[in-house]
Amino acid sequence: MPGEALLSVRGLRKRFGGLLAVAGVDFDVARGEVFGIIGPNGAGKTTLFGCLVGALRSTAGEVRFLGERIDGLPCHRIVRRGLVRTHQIVRPFREMTVADNVAIGAHFGRGAHRAARAARAVRDVLERTGLAHRADTLAGALTIGELKRLEIARSLATEPAALCLDEVMGGLNPGEIAGAMALIRAIQASGVTVLMIEHHVHAVAAVSDRIMVLNFGRKIAEGSPSAVLADPAVVEAYLGSETPIEAA
Amino acid sequence: MRRAGLAAGVAVAIAALGAPLLLGRGTLNDLWNLALAVVLASSWNILGGFAGQVSLGYSVFLGIGAYTTVLLSLRGVDPFATLVPGALLAAAFSVVIGLPGFRLRGPYFTIATIGVGEAIRVAASSVSFTGGSSGVRMPAGSFEFGRNYLGMVILAIATVAIAALVRRSAFGHTLAAIRQDVDGAEALGVDATRFKLAAHALSAGLVALAGGLYAINFQYIAPGAVFDFRLSLSIVLMPIVGGIGTVVGPLLGALVVSTIQLKLLELPALRDSYLFIYGGLLIAVILFEPKGLVGLARRIVAALRTPGATPRAADAR
Numbered sequence: 001m002p003g004e005a006l007l008s009v010r011g012l013r014k015r016f017g018g019l020l021a022v023a024g025v026d027f028d029v030a031r032g033e034v035f036g037i038i039g040p041n042g043a044g045k046t047t048l049f050g051c052l053v054g055a056l057r058s059t060a061g062e063v064r065f066l067g068e069r070i071d072g073l074p075c076h077r078i079v080r081r082g083l084v085r086t087h088q089i090v091r092p093f094r095e096m097t098v099a100d101n102v103a104i105g106a107h108f109g110r111g112a113h114r115a116a117r118a119a120r121a122v123r124d125v126l127e128r129t130g131l132a133h134r135a136d137t138l139a140g141a142l143t144i145g146e147l148k149r150l151e152i153a154r155s156l157a158t159e160p161a162a163l164c165l166d167e168v169m170g171g172l173n174p175g176e177i178a179g180a181m182a183l184i185r186a187i188q189a190s191g192v193t194v195l196m197i198e199h200h201v202h203a204v205a206a207v208s209d210r211i212m213v214l215n216f217g218r219k220i221a222e223g224s225p226s227a228v229l230a231d232p233a234v235v236e237a238y239l240g241s242e243t244p245i246e247a248a
Numbered sequence: 249m250r251r252a253g254l255a256a257g258v259a260v261a262i263a264a265l266g267a268p269l270l271l272g273r274g275t276l277n278d279l280w281n282l283a284l285a286v287v288l289a290s291s292w293n294i295l296g297g298f299a300g301q302v303s304l305g306y307s308v309f310l311g312i313g314a315y316t317t318v319l320l321s322l323r324g325v326d327p328f329a330t331l332v333p334g335a336l337l338a339a340a341f342s343v344v345i346g347l348p349g350f351r352l353r354g355p356y357f358t359i360a361t362i363g364v365g366e367a368i369r370v371a372a373s374s375v376s377f378t379g380g381s382s383g384v385r386m387p388a389g390s391f392e393f394g395r396n397y398l399g400m401v402i403l404a405i406a407t408v409a410i411a412a413l414v415r416r417s418a419f420g421h422t423l424a425a426i427r428q429d430v431d432g433a434e435a436l437g438v439d440a441t442r443f444k445l446a447a448h449a450l451s452a453g454l455v456a457l458a459g460g461l462y463a464i465n466f467q468y469i470a471p472g473a474v475f476d477f478r479l480s481l482s483i484v485l486m487p488i489v490g491g492i493g494t495v496v497g498p499l500l501g502a503l504v505v506s507t508i509q510l511k512l513l514e515l516p517a518l519r520d521s522y523l524f525i526y527g528g529l530l531i532a533v534i535l536f537e538p539k540g541l542v543g544l545a546r547r548i549v550a551a552l553r554t555p556g557a558t559p560r561a562a563d564a565r
Contacts, residue, residue, distance in 0.1 A: 053435065076434050076438055091431070093433075103418075
């Protein structure tokens with residue numbers, strides 16, 4: 001497993017009125033790993049991502065990325081430092097083509113490419129995400145599977161050091177899930193660290209180097225996929241006593 | 249298609265520039281008014297249409313341009329040399345409004361711009377350097393219709409050209425992304441506030457240039473006229489009627505709305521009820537064709553191209 005911590009989170013809290021959605025979470029993500037985050041609905045997973053990338057302002061705690069504090073910075077600054085996320089509910093620019101959607105990421109991300117270099121970066125990302133044949137299609141006309149890939153493509157175009165994937169497999173059929181797993185492995189192989197929230201436990205266990213389990217905003221387990229899924233606390237809190245694991 | 253549009257645009261531009269050689273003063277006056285309407289509608293559309301930030305406070309920028317021209321001219325500056333300072337002042341003021349204003353989203357931003365517009369009108373009516381509510385007059389001998397006509401026509405051509413370039417540029421694509429999903433754009437690294445401020449400043453500057461020419465043409469301005477809320481309203485109406493967010497839409501809207509305004513003003517019975525007609529027009533567009541005349545034209549073309557779609561063409565009417 002790879003070495004130094006790329007992302008380091010300490011005591012992160014996020015309060016919405018009376019609800020403590022993230023209740024003091026600590027974890028480190030090493031450079032180059034795939035770090036899975038699972039937990040029941042409402043465990044605070046998406047809120048956690050929101051706090052990491054600056055879409056939400058955390059109530060307390062520290063986020064260090066590449067050795068520097070990033071909590072409190074606006075979203076667009078954090079993207080430029082190389083931390084980006086996809087959205088669970090896809091949010092494409094529907095009236096723009098797939099290529100133009102991706103170009104926004106290429107222009108404003110860490111690469112900050114202009115003109116010809118941006119065009120090359122866009123083509124490269126579309127190729128990697130299997131959307132090259134849809135480059136000139138309006139984003140509003142894509143299928144859900146393609147929209148999920150467009151979310152990933154736009155984020156990759158920002159040339160992140162770490163990519164936070166929020167349920168990119170939600171709503172996909174088994175064939176598409178296999179494709180998404182292959183894509184995540186390819187992203188890891190290209191040197192990008194991946195954090196992923198996922199409900200498909202088999203899939204997340206298969207691609208993750210380590211998994212963290214959240215419940216009611218707290219970390220209840222962390223470690224290798226096999227160890228975490230065997231942890232009685234996880235089985236109790238997350239998988240419940242009925243059907244243990246969702247079909248992938 | 250694009251080439252045809254460009255050719256048509258160049259032809260209209262040449263005709264408008266050459267019009268003084270052929271047409272009488274009355275017609276030229278109407279054309280001047282139309283060119284003014286085109287500048288206002290196309291400029292507003294850069295922020296309101298491309299970036300989706302609907303401002304109901306654009307009379308402020310017309311007023312700043314107009315007042316800069318009158319006040320500097322009264323101090324002996326050549327009236328046409330006051331246009332650029334007026335534009336820069338309006339652009340700077342647009343940033344002052346935008347910094348707090350763009351923290352608000354959607355209708356809240358729009359409501360704030362109404363507030364700013366009204367506050368400026370009231371403030372301008374109660375201070376002395378604006379001439380208070382009775383206004384100020386340009387220095388004698390500053391009226392020059394020929395030069396003013398050419399100035400307004402060139403400004404209108406330049407504004408439409410700038411809008412067309414912006415729409416196709418990376419800047420325009422970024423504004424479109426902000427319009428469609430501002431959080432999504434920020435999540436990809438776009439500093440949305442900075443882009444909104446830039447679009448606001450660009451359009452405010454263009455409107456202020458028109459404001460300066462307005463002052464030279466009418467020779468007399470007052471806060472009640474140049475900071476009028478109804479003026480802000482008609483600036484918004486034109487691009488909406490024509491087709492918001494398109495390049496041609498504001499042109500068509502300017503043509504329709506300024507024609508209605510000119511014709512209605514001739515009829516004493518309707519002179520005071522044109523706001524009622526504007527309201528009706530606005531409701532009709534929003535209900536039946538939110539993309540305005542451009543959207544309607546596209547629907548008709550699509551219906552004509554698809555055989556057997558006659559009933560839908562009838563619907564489109």
